[in-house]
Amino acid sequence: MSKPAIRAALRVDASLQMGTGHVMRCLTLADSLKQQGGECQFICREHPGNLIEHIRNKGFQVHVLPLLAHAVEQTTINPSQLAHAAWLGATQEQDAAECAAILEQLTPDWLIVDHYALDARWETALMPRYRKLMVIDDLADRPHRCDLLLDQTFGRDAKDYAPWTPETCTLLCGSQYSLLRPEFANLRDFSLKRRETPQLEHLLITMGGVDKDNATGQILKALRSAELPANCNISVVMGSTAPWLDDVRQQANQMPWPTTVKVGISDMAQLMAESDLAIGAAGATSWERCCLGLPTIMVVLAENQKLAAQILEDAQAAVSLRLGQNLTTELAQVISTFTHDSYRLKNISTHARQITDGTGCQFVANTLNTLSL
Numbered sequence: 001m002s003k004p005a006i007r008a009a010l011r012v013d014a015s016l017q018m019g020t021g022h023v024m025r026c027l028t029l030a031d032s033l034k035q036q037g038g039e040c041q042f043i044c045r046e047h048p049g050n051l052i053e054h055i056r057n058k059g060f061q062v063h064v065l066p067l068l069a070h071a072v073e074q075t076t077i078n079p080s081q082l083a084h085a086a087w088l089g090a091t092q093e094q095d096a097a098e099c100a101a102i103l104e105q106l107t108p109d110w111l112i113v114d115h116y117a118l119d120a121r122w123e124t125a126l127m128p129r130y131r132k133l134m135v136i137d138d139l140a141d142r143p144h145r146c147d148l149l150l151d152q153t154f155g156r157d158a159k160d161y162a163p164w165t166p167e168t169c170t171l172l173c174g175s176q177y178s179l180l181r182p183e184f185a186n187l188r189d190f191s192l193k194r195r196e197t198p199q200l201e202h203l204l205i206t207m208g209g210v211d212k213d214n215a216t217g218q219i220l221k222a223l224r225s226a227e228l229p230a231n232c233n234i235s236v237v238m239g240s241t242a243p244w245l246d247d248v249r250q251q252a253n254q255m256p257w258p259t260t261v262k263v264g265i266s267d268m269a270q271l272m273a274e275s276d277l278a279i280g281a282a283g284a285t286s287w288e289r290c291c292l293g294l295p296t297i298m299v300v301l302a303e304n305q306k307l308a309a310q311i312l313e314d315a316q317a318a319v320s321l322r323l324g325q326n327l328t329t330e331l332a333q334v335i336s337t338f339t340h341d342s343y344r345l346k347n348i349s350t351h352a353r354q355i356t357d358g359t360g361c362q363f364v365a366n367t368l369n370t371l372s373l
Contacts, residue, residue, distance in 0.1 A: 005037035006372050009108040009130070011099060013115060015047030018087050020209030020239055021284040022114045023051045025136065025152075025179040027058055029112070032365040034059075041106060043099055045089045049210055049241045063102045068094060082142060084116035092118060096125040103129035109372050110134055116304075120145040132371065136179075139304060140164060148371060150364060152178040152287060154355050155311045170371065177360040178287035183269040185358030191273035191292035192353055198295075198345040200338055202233050203257075204275035206268075207299065208283060209239030215301055215323055217244055219279055220251045220259075222328040226335040234259040235271060277338055277345065279331075282309040282320070290317060290355035295348040297321060297334055317352040 010030060014023040023044075030040040042055050045065040055062050068090045088095055095118070103111065103126060111130035113123070120143040123133055127145070134148040140160040146169055149161055154175035161171055207215040216236060223234075234257050238245055245263065252259040265271065268288070272278065278289055278296045282305035289296050290312075298318040300309045313320040319334055321327065337344055 005039065006033065006109040006369060007106065008033055008038060008040045008110040008112055008368070009043060009103060009106050010040060011043045011111065011113045011115060011118070013045050013047055013087070013089075014049060014051040014209075015087070015089075016049035016210050016212045016241070016243065017047075018084075018116070019212075019283065020049075020051055020241075022136075023055065024209070025284055026112065026114050027055065027060075028179045028181050028361055029364060030060060031058070031181070032361050033368065036365060036369065038365075038369075041108075043102055045095075047089055049212075051241075065090070065095070065098050082117060082119060086117070088115070088117035092122045093125070096122045100126055100129055110368055112136065119143055134368065137161075138308070144169075148172070148367065150177055150179075152284075152360065153308050153311070154287075154290075154315070154317075170367070172364060172367065175287055175290070175356040175360075177364055178291070178356045178358070179284075179361045179364065180288055180291055180356070180358045181269065181361070182358075183267075184272075184288055184291045187269050187273045188291055188293075188353075188358055191294065192349070194273075195276075195293055195295075195346060195349045198276060198342045198349070200229055200276050200342070200345065201231060202235065202275045202277075203228065204235050204237070204271060204278040204280070204294075206237040206278065206280045206285060208281045208285075208301065209242065211238065211242050211244060211281075213301070213323075214244040214247065215281070215299060216242075216248050217251055218323055218327060219299070219331070220248065220255060222331045223335070224256065225328050226332045227339055228257055228335060229339055230257075232257050235275065236261045237265060237268065237271070238263055240264045281305070282312075286312060286318070287356050290352040291358040293349040293353035295338070295345045295352065297331070299323060312352075312355070315351055315355070316348060317355055318348065 012026045014020045042062045109131045112134045114136035123145040132147040135144045135146040148170045150172045156173040158171040158173045282298045282300045296318040309320045312318040
């Protein structure tokens, strides 16, 4: 007799402040579980810049939590010991109470939570409402009461979570477990083959789905002083909720090279595979670029991205830069190196492709099913 498919509830948010990466990787996992016959529903708070309609358009039901203005003010002043507490839009107690009412109706086999503002207090409060709990994290900075924890950071050691998780918790740590959509693994061979004789003819810029501080605009401005080949084409990818979208479009029209701004694209894997160099944020898309061997100038936009960026640079899988007054000079130097020495492109690609092969999501979905028994 076949095992029944699992029911999962995913608690995750997107906003102008936290970006879109948490929701996008949860959607990837939900798609994988759905393909195995599973049923997934989302619980999301209605932050400015949320992706609630995007999740619904992907075929998943979303239970919406209201944004509580008083709680935002309260958590901003008193972060309750969590560095990202203000990202929740409520206190942990309020959030747990709202989720409890929803989970009581859903009765999920798995509650999956991907949120820097939640910890063991929230998880413990909701224990009667789910069978098992999975946490997706990158920080290893707070306690969890979970059955399964995933940290897809390259080089992450399971020992980093020993002080934060129960002894019985299954730990999946490392970039081999990256939650990438199947098209990245499917395009891997094509992408790696075209890098055997690299030429810098297509530059991809992707600074996150929201890019609230307009890093894209800063990159475009800095690039005007760079020595890109005359035949180079530039593609800029932005999300539909990006507040600086119109400004970036105006900048793109004034660039010395043909520059196209693409919004809300569905073929990111294909675009990455056909690009020769990327300038990208040091977030979750790092693992997508590595899977395809795409050489990357990685820009650190937040404190929580510094570790992954440093590890990838140490592994020669990317070049890391930070925004600031030296950006124009530093970016010009790196671009010049890539333009005149194609070996540098090939060397970074060779190291990047060793980080992940893109099959991690399937493994994680299988693990959820196995641990459900």
